[in-house]
Amino acid sequence: MTWTGWLLALLQTTLFVACAPLLAIWIKRNKCFWQNRRAPRYVQPYRDLIKLFRKQVVLAENASPLFRMAPYIVFAATIVAAATVPLVATELPTTAIADMLVLIGFLALARFFLALAGMDIGTAFGGMGASREVSLASLAEPALLMVVFTIAMSVQSTNLSNAMTHLLESGLVLRPSLLFALLGLLLVAVAETGRVPVDNPATHLELTMLHEAMILEYSGRHLALMEWAAQLKLMIFGVLIANIFFPWGIATEFTAAALATGLAAVAVKLALLGAILAIAETALAKMRLFQVPQFLNLAFLLALLGALTHIILEAGT
Amino acid sequence: MNIAQISLQEQAIIFSAALVLFTSFALLAQQRILASIHVFAWQGFLVATTTALIALVSGQHHLYYSALLTLVLKALLLPWMLHELVRRLGIVHHVETVVQPAMILLAAAALVVFSYYVALPIEKLSSLSTRNTIAISMAVVLIGMLIMVSRRQAVSQVIGFMSMENGLFFVAVVSTHGMPMVVELGIAFDVLVAAVLFGVFFFQIRDSIESLDVDQLNRLSESVEPDGTAE
Numbered sequence: 090m091t092w093t094g095w096l097l098a099l100l101q102t103t104l105f106v107a108c109a110p111l112l113a114i115w116i117k118r119n120k121c122f123w124q125n126r127r128a129p130r131y132v133q134p135y136r137d138l139i140k141l142f143r144k145q146v147v148l149a150e151n152a153s154p155l156f157r158m159a160p161y162i163v164f165a166a167t168i169v170a171a172a173t174v175p176l177v178a179t180e181l182p183t184t185a186i187a188d189m190l191v192l193i194g195f196l197a198l199a200r201f202f203l204a205l206a207g208m209d210i211g212t213a214f215g216g217m218g219a220s221r222e223v224s225l226a227s228l229a230e231p232a233l234l235m236v237v238f239t240i241a242m243s244v245q246s247t248n249l250s251n252a253m254t255h256l257l258e259s260g261l262v263l264r265p266s267l268l269f270a271l272l273g274l275l276l277v278a279v280a281e282t283g284r285v286p287v288d289n290p291a292t293h294l295e296l297t298m299l300h301e302a303m304i305l306e307y308s309g310r311h312l313a314l315m316e317w318a319a320q321l322k323l324m325i326f327g328v329l330i331a332n333i334f335f336p337w338g339i340a341t342e343f344t345a346a347a348l349a350t351g352l353a354a355v356a357v358k359l360a361l362l363g364a365i366l367a368i369a370e371t372a373l374a375k376m377r378l379f380q381v382p383q384f385l386n387l388a389f390l391l392a393l394l395g396a397l398t399h400i401i402l403e404a405g406t
Numbered sequence: 407m408n409i410a411q412i413s414l415q416e417q418a419i420i421f422s423a424a425l426v427l428f429t430s431f432a433l434l435a436q437q438r439i440l441a442s443i444h445v446f447a448w449q450g451f452l453v454a455t456t457t458a459l460i461a462l463v464s465g466q467h468h469l470y471y472s473a474l475l476t477l478v479l480k481a482l483l484l485p486w487m488l489h490e491l492v493r494r495l496g497i498v499h500h501v502e503t504v505v506q507p508a509m510i511l512l513a514a515a516a517l518v519v520f521s522y523y524v525a526l527p528i529e530k531l532s533s534l535s536t537r538n539t540i541a542i543s544m545a546v547v548l549i550g551m552l553i554m555v556s557r558r559q560a561v562s563q564v565i566g567f568m569s570m571e572n573g574l575f576f577v578a579v580v581s582t583h584g585m586p587m588v589v590e591l592g593i594a595f596d597v598l599v600a601a602v603l604f605g606v607f608f609f610q611i612r613d614s615i616e617s618l619d620v621d622q623l624n625r626l627s628e629s630v631e632p633d634g635t636a637e
Binding site: 262383 | 408409410414417418420421422424425427428431435507508511512515518519522538539541542
């Protein structure tokens with residue numbers, strides 16, 4: 090691999106990490122618009138992060154070293170996961186060495202430490218949040234893997250970069266399997282990133298918290314890292330949906346013009362996706378926790394249907 | 407027949423066939439009566455669209471009439487009749503309770519695999535461009551049956567029956583490019599008459615057992631009240 094490739098990969102990952110709060114605030118501003126509220130400014134999430142980084146860390150007396158390590162591990166694992174996702178350009182060295190299964194693995198690693206940290210202090214909320222998160226993850230992950238397999242069957246590769254290039258080269262083909270995979274991935278993404286029908290990221294109401302319950306004990310820079318990681322995860326799923334199913338515009342060569350087009354394309358796609366998410370979050374009510382398994386079952390079924398329609402309708406000789 | 411090698415119209419046929427299968431699953435998962443009538447209407451619309459697309463690709467002009475008939479009957483008239491019926495029975499907000507919804511959905515996925523397995527030899531014999539969708543259309547028939555089996559409410563069972571009929575029509579269109587017009591008209595009127603008769607039956611059932619839950623028909627409670635006293 091060339092130097093430019095690695096440099097671009099580094100730049101892309103930095104961009105990924107730096108823009109994650111921007112996507113979060115974009116969704117929040119859209120939600121504010123639909124809900125007739127005054128919106129915070131675009132710099133607000135960055136200010137929040139800076140504020141949290143400056144603040145003193147308050148630790149519980151019985152916090153183990155794991156509790157202190159967890160934010161760094163979660164943040165690092167999420168960054169590495171983000172590095173494997175092509176954002177602006179395909180064929181980067183970081184995307185070549187990892188495929189979708191590795192990506193899911195890194196996200197699972199982050200979740201594992203998040204759940205451990207939630208249980209570490211021994212408060213009721215942390216344990217409850219961790220148990221909920223893990224039980225939902227055990228349903229979301231098979232669905233996510235099924236989506237990956239469906240995509241892999243169509244493009245004959247689990248590598249994200251190869252998948253995008255393959256879909257770009259084959260042009261406009263109406264593949265029902267990819268439609269089902271897209272719907273399945275949308276549902277899984279909502280569940281995994283804790284957005285509205287499954288979890289509400291803006292609330293700290295005791296009985297409904299999922300993600301927030303686990304990080305309740307964190308403060309200062311630890312909390313900043315955890316929140317940043319959550320924003321990053323949202324961005325990862327957004328980019329996955331935007332770039333796998335609508336790969337048009339992504340740069341396949343390392344020229345300035347192609348990269349600029351890629352950047353503009355992904356920005357437009359993410360903005361659209363964020364606006365749709367904001368409308369959906371405004372229109373839908375949060376569902377009861379016991380209905381979430383049904384929701385994820387639907388996601389799994391959609392992905393399975395994608396795989397079946399691929400075999401029945403699209404393969405053939 | 408790889409999907410990347412066929413024309414865009416043929417891809418559209420396959421795409422809408424997959425959507426018909428999806429509406430079948432949606433019917434199976436949907437527990438609200440009104441919503442399932444709407445899904446049924448969409449299924450009829452998609453079957454009509456697929457038929458029209460097949461007519462366009464294959465140049466069989468009589469299929470346009472079939473498509474039009476399906477559109478008017480399955481996507482507009484029958485849903486409207488069911489809608490009226492549900493409104494007059496006063497069960498607009500009725501929610502069906504399905505036992506083990508997740509298992510039933512997985513059973514439906516298994517039915518899709520089964521119909522693929524069954525349709526495989528037929529597909530080898532056929533040379534039509536729509537041969538891949540035979541399995542899908544058979545799955546729609548089987549899932550229609552599954553809807554009838556898994557539901558207790560008479561109206562939902564009738565929706566399952568109609569969805570099965572959609573599937574049968576779909577099988578005929580994709581495997582042989584449609585039945586003779588006379589047969590098709592006959593079936594269409596049969597379904598229409600069936601819908602009217604079902605409507606009459608609903609009122610009869612409700613008058614005699616004061617519910618549309620057909621499970622209650624299993625009990626012989628004509629002469630004996632639930633508490634054991636003779637009428």
